[in-house]
Amino acid sequence: MKIVYTSATGFTKQYAEMLSQELQIAALPLSDAKKSLEKGEEIIYMGWLNGGKVEGLRSATSHFGIIAVCAVGMGSPTATVTHDIRSANGFSCPCFYLQGGFDMSKLTGINKVKMQMVFSSFSKQLPPPEKRNAEENKMYDLFVNGGSFVSREKLRIVVDWYDSYRLIIKK
Ligand SMILES: Cc1cc2nc3c(=O)[nH]c(=O)nc-3n(C[C@H](O)[C@H](O)[C@H](O)COP(=O)(O)O)c2cc1C
Known part of the structure; x- marks a missing residue:
């Protein structure tokens, strides 16, 4: 095994x-x-x-x-x-x-391009900061800062x- x-x-x-x-x-x-x-x-x-x-x-x-x-x-x-x-x-x-x-900084090639596109469309669909729920804030932070x-x-x-x-x- x-x-x-x-x-x-x-x-x-x-x-x-x-x-x-x-x-x-x-x-x-x-x-x-x-x-x-x-x-x-x-x-x-x-x-x-x-x-x-x-x-x-x-x-x-x-x-x-x-x-x-x-x-x-x-x-x-x-x-x-x-x-x-x-x-x-x-x-x-x-x-x-x-x-x-x-960790966006560790991604390369097609995987990085894909996730930049995912982040861009995710950001456009997000409500304004004061109306975001905890999960939306968590995902936004993860995309921007990594974690x-x-x-x-x-x-x-x-x-x-x-x-x-x-x-x-x-x-
Ligand atoms: C191109 C791409 C597609 C992804 N698709 C998903 C997904 O469908 N669901 C998910 O939860 N995470 C998704 N992720 C996030 C990765 O699965 C996550 O960052 C994972 O921890 C990476 O593991 P690794 O560090 O071993 O490569 C995606 C990441 C990339 C780069």
Whole structure:
């Protein structure tokens, strides 16, 4: 069992390394995993959300046996987030959403251009500052100043799931 991840600006990598410590299993980037792991090896896959798609998941699926997916995005979790991620990405194994962060300064190329466009249309739709709700203020601040929501506490749900997965597998 390994943790395999794809990270553009480092938030998913941070979660993968924390989860590696918590579960005592190695974490490695997808590009390395494809060279060094056996085809079909069981993995927990972690990837950042790109327009609702889990980055790297399609490639990881064709190489490995994915037992769970952790998707890392900038948005606050919603009641339907894991259902939405499963249906947009077409998988049925356990899914966890982890709020990562945002850092425009670390983005490059097409990803930076896309997020500049997203920010521009988001800003145009925002009400005037005095009428914004807490979530709108939070997202505006995240776009402008960047920020991280990464915490070990958010991985608790993944660690608890893995503990019960191991018990079931042992039976
Ligand atoms: C092109 C692009 C599309 C994104 N789409 C989403 C999205 O659909 N949902 C979301 O919550 N976050 C979205 N984000 C934010 C990233 O998923 C978030 O910043 C994540 O923490 C990045 O992880 P990383 O640092 O491992 O690359 C997007 C970011 C970029 C650059």
